[in-house]
Amino acid sequence: MSSGVAVDLENITIRFGDFTAVKDANVNINGGDFFSFLGPSGCGKTTILRAVSGFLEPSEGRVLIGGNDMAGIGPNKRPTALIFQNLALFPLMKVWENIAFSMEVAGASAAERRKRADELLDMIALGGQGDKLPSELSGGQKQRVAIARALCANPDVLLLDEPLSALDLKLRQHMRTELREIQQRVGITFIYITHDQGEALTMSDNVAVMKAGVIDQIDTGHNIYDDPATPFVASFVGENNVFRGKVKSVSGNEAVITTNRSGDLLTRITPAQVGKLAVGDDAMMFIRPEALELAPRDADSKTTISANVINEEFEGNSFSVFLEGDGGKQIKMSVPNLGQDRISVRGENLSLRYDASNAVTMPAGELASE
């Protein structure tokens, strides 16, 4: 089985008439990586995928697969296989014919095709179901058939366009693990498109976060969560509390921000933006709900926020406390459930503290819409 073919996008720009769907994207995907494009719907991630699979040519820039320029090479000649959002299983063909379709068009005999299809059916734990029609399978089974059909073509790169979005939550979580396992077993490059940050973070070696045709950040899931490069990434990936303010002082990778409500706060500058903040700049500081905790009496005021409680929700493994924040935004604090009856009373004024290393600051910018 082939493995480890790198995919490089060089300065890709894709326009539809006046509309620019993708703007100057540069991505280097290592061979054998599980790489995700993460972004809200309409951000251009599917467009990138279609450019890689060959269904459209970029207006500018080059797509390289294994170092070869793919310009002018049609989708049926590229070493890629695409798993469609709606799976696009052929409804009139039996499951095994679906799986072996790539061999059929290559001229393989029925016996050969059947043999290979049965091997793949065993791999996806659907042995003996080859003679059914796709309509007789459940959602998760169809999903696996689509994967087997794509793998049957022996692609160097497998492209997945939100393949789990139609499944229910339990099945989706199960399929995440399964997809990751399959990828590690076959060892080929996976490019995965999703708007679900949970999927991107759990499965991927690297994630590219996209906003309106622009790639904001490419990094490991861990780094994207901890060190977001832009306010968009910080607010789109996971939950985050935003505090707006002006930079009061900067020293190395630390800064003090003057906020409207909570006074001066000490924070860390996100690695991508170190050196780009000057005193007096508009800045945004982000603190995750789980990084906030109730402050002891003698807490340092530079890492303490005080706010009134609006509401409290019990989530099972944790309590979510919502407090009055900046400019109509609520501050959310997440407290693990260790047997407390409740954390706060409505209207009560609470002092919250955080660790300065858990608060990241960057120049002010656009947030992800809720």
Added chain:
Amino acid sequence: MSSANLIRIALGAYLLIFFSYLLGPLVVMSLTAFNSSSFPTVSPWACFSYEWFDVLFNDKHIRDGIYYSIVIGIGTVILSVSMGLAASIVLTQVWPKLRSTYYTMIIAPILIPGVVLGISTLVFWDRAGAFLGATDGSFLHGLFHNGIFLTILGQSSFIASYAMLVFVARLQRFDTGLTEAALDLGATHTQAFRKILLPFMRPAIASASVLAFLASFENYNTTTFTIIDYKTLTTVLAQKVRLGINPSISSLAFIIIVLTIFAALAFEAANRNKERKLAVRKGKASAEKSGVLPGFMTGNPAAIVLVLLAFVVIVLVGTAQKYSPEACKIQVREAKQVEIQQRIKELREARRIKDEARAAEEAKQPAQAPANAPQNSGAFGNVFAPGNLSEEEAPASDPAPSSGTGAFGNVFDPNNLNSE
């Protein structure tokens, strides 16, 4: 009576009227096929007879007509289905702004009268032949003046539009992602078309073919111009109607009706059978089983009716071999003879009486004129009275002047001239 009952009765009556309006003519026509009377009629029922089927099968014009209708039908199906399929696929791929214009153009032939299509087909191919320099006797000239060739082209020009409408409806439900998936898996465009789109379109191709064949089979307007020296069933029938018809046409109609019902039932039965098998595959209807009927017929009324109908037809054909209406016909003929004799007798009797009366009149001639007077007292001198005709003959040989007292004083009486 509750209003719900009233509505039910009204609905029943409506349905009865509707169906008798729809099917009544067919039933009557079918019945006339079995009446030995030489004009298609039911009410003076002569004899139950199969002779018109004999007449039908021995009628060379009708046989030729059916043969050419089928040949032209098959040609039209092939041409119009492929043109319609191509047109519908282009419609889905053409630039969106052009789509409605394209659609209007493609659909236009349906709106053009068949007569116009027929004439223009004829003229166009004649001109095309001339343009290509086809001389009389050359192959092209022969082709462009061949009735079958021209009729297939002429009919396809609008039947293709019907076919396209069928295809467009089906194509709208096609997921273009399937074609992309096929391409992505290494299929060429031809393979994607043949292995993905064509199988998806198969039901539509089947229904478009049936539609095209029927439309071609029953077409007259276009065909009558393009058929030239050949004939189709419709042109033969039209000719027959002009020259006087006999019930062999009814027997043809009967055969067509039975074939249609057969086809519809067979289609329905096959469909139900397929559904049932699918249900069994899904393990839903496996418990439903009947010990009496074979599996094909369980829960399948269409199949049962189909078998019954086949039985009836077999019985009909079987009795047709044995049954002879001759005895009945002789009876009818005898009855008719007797009737005719009776009529002749009556007429003779009437004449005898008249003759006697005339003889008597001639005997007392002088007394006749005054006796005649009150008779001619109508406003128009009774010129329209049917009796006048026979009566006039008599006075013509009558030298005696008639002195009528009609409104015009009998001035126009031809007898007046004689008297002067």
